[in-house]
Structure formats: structure tokens, C-alpha cells
Amino acid sequence: MSVKHGLLALLAEEPMGVYRLRKEFEARTGGSWPVNIGQVYSTMQRLERDGLVAKVAAPHEDVDLYEPTETGRAEADAWWRTPVARGEVGRDELVIKLALAVSAVGVDVRDIVQAQRSETMRAMRDFTRLKSQVPAPGEPVTSPELAWSLVLDHHTFTAEAEVRWLDHIEASVARAVLTPSSAGTTTTDRDEAEVPR
Incomplete structure (x- = not known):
């Protein structure tokens, strides 16, 4: 499961902070793939470093909100359209x-x-x-x-x-x-x- 792309897809809907992103990700996947808050923080830092998301001002809130850049939106859109490769089988x-x-x-x-x-x-x-x-x-x-x-x-x-x-x-x-x-x-x-x- 690509947490990175899942978070990008959620951000394409509206800007969110780290805690809300984690909550939305877990709610929408039925809690089957829990992510810890540290994983969401580090993923957001990497996405920001790679120019896929940017922080936006949060009116009346003391929380950093993120939204995808144009490159990030294109990446999320490409993720939706690209089939999941089954060539590499994970260890079972x-x-x-x-x-x-x-x-x-x-x-x-x-x-x-x-x-x-x-x-x-x-x-x-x-x-x-x-x-x-x-x-x-x-x-x-x-x-x-x-x-x-x-x-x-x-x-x-x-x-x-x-x-x-x-x-x-x-x-x-x-x-x-x-x-x-x-x-x-x-x-x-x-x-x-x-x-x-």
C-alpha cells in the first residue's frame, strides 16, 4: 500500500493537517492499514522536500495544513490511473x-x-x-x-x-x-x- 500516494490523493480533495490526514486515511481504509503519526509526519516532510506538497496558511488554526502542488496533483492523478503491478510478489x-x-x-x-x-x-x-x-x-x-x-x-x-x-x-x-x-x-x-x- 502506498501511503505516500494515498495521502496525496486525500490532499487533492482539500488541505489537511497531519492528524486529520491520519484519521481520514484510516477511516477510508476501514482501519485495515493503520499508520502511526510519525509515519504521516515523515511522509509529509518527504512530499514537501520533493515538491509534491506545500504548507498553506491555516486561518484561525495553529496547525500546518498541506495541499498538493501542481506536480503533486499530477502524481496523485497518475496513481489513480496506473494499475497496481503484480510482477513483484511480496514475501508471504x-x-x-x-x-x-x-x-x-x-x-x-x-x-x-x-x-x-x-x-x-x-x-x-x-x-x-x-x-x-x-x-x-x-x-x-x-x-x-x-x-x-x-x-x-x-x-x-x-x-x-x-x-x-x-x-x-x-x-x-x-x-x-x-x-x-x-x-x-x-x-x-x-x-x-x-x-x-
């Missing part, structure tokens, strides 16, 4: 754990899958409970409620995909025929082992 602890587990000696992958499936299903129940607090389709809804509903939908769909992936892993492990020597060996070791003498 679960993926790393399961990738290592299939080649680790004495590790039961099925136990890991089952434990993770239980945790993911628990999270899905929590998302469903939270979703019941959002107005139903067709009922009046505020912008923050709609934003929170969409964030919950994303979490739910991601969890559903994870359960399907865990099912796939379980089936793949059940079908796989691993030789004892294949776990923990390098390609070179296996190549050497296969050379006829």
Missing part, C-alpha cells in the same frame, strides 16, 4: 513455510495445512461478522461504510482463495511420490546421483 510467510515444509524431514505438511485452514476459517467468520454490521446492498450507506465493506470483501475473497490453495496443497502432497533422497538435496546432488557408474 505462509508460502515460505509450506514451501520449506514439503522438503523438511519429519514435518507433517498435512498438520500445517490443517492448522492454517482452521485459522483462515476463523478469520473468515470474523469478516462475515464484521460484514453484518455494514448496511446491506440497497440500503443507504456512507462513503466510509462502503470503503470498509469493500476492504472486508477483499479480506474475505483473499481468505477464500487461501482455503482453496490449502486444499490444493493437501491434494498435491497426497499425490506426490517423493523419494527419501530428494528432500534436502540440490539439483547437482540429484544429477550426480542419477549418473550411471
Whole structure:
């Protein structure tokens, strides 16, 4: 999540101070990606240094307000129009754990899958409970409620995909025929082992 671009997009609507920016960012993302006030301060300092925002006078307030410069508005507009690249996949602890587990000696992958499936299903129940607090389709809804509903939908769909992936892993492990020597060996070791003498 680009906090920098998110803050720039908020400022494109109206000038805001650091505390209000933090509050708006968290409210509009349903609190899913909390940012601390220090992160917002340092981001605003970098944006100002880079000529993307400027301080404006705040009438009757003792708070620095920021607004985007023309360059900053262009940057925010470009961010809205540019798709999020999926080429670079971030590190996912679960993926790393399961990738290592299939080649680790004495590790039961099925136990890991089952434990993770239980945790993911628990999270899905929590998302469903939270979703019941959002107005139903067709009922009046505020912008923050709609934003929170969409964030919950994303979490739910991601969890559903994870359960399907865990099912796939379980089936793949059940079908796989691993030789004892294949776990923990390098390609070179296996190549050497296969050379006829």
C-alpha cells in the first residue's frame, strides 16, 4: 500500500493537517492499514522536500495544513490511473513455510495445512461478522461504510482463495511420490546421483 500516494490523493480533495490526514486515511481504509503519526509526519516532510506538497496558511488554526502542488496533483492523478503491478510478489510467510515444509524431514505438511485452514476459517467468520454490521446492498450507506465493506470483501475473497490453495496443497502432497533422497538435496546432488557408474 502506498501511503505516500494515498495521502496525496486525500490532499487533492482539500488541505489537511497531519492528524486529520491520519484519521481520514484510516477511516477510508476501514482501519485495515493503520499508520502511526510519525509515519504521516515523515511522509509529509518527504512530499514537501520533493515538491509534491506545500504548507498553506491555516486561518484561525495553529496547525500546518498541506495541499498538493501542481506536480503533486499530477502524481496523485497518475496513481489513480496506473494499475497496481503484480510482477513483484511480496514475501508471504505462509508460502515460505509450506514451501520449506514439503522438503523438511519429519514435518507433517498435512498438520500445517490443517492448522492454517482452521485459522483462515476463523478469520473468515470474523469478516462475515464484521460484514453484518455494514448496511446491506440497497440500503443507504456512507462513503466510509462502503470503503470498509469493500476492504472486508477483499479480506474475505483473499481468505477464500487461501482455503482453496490449502486444499490444493493437501491434494498435491497426497499425490506426490517423493523419494527419501530428494528432500534436502540440490539439483547437482540429484544429477550426480542419477549418473550411471
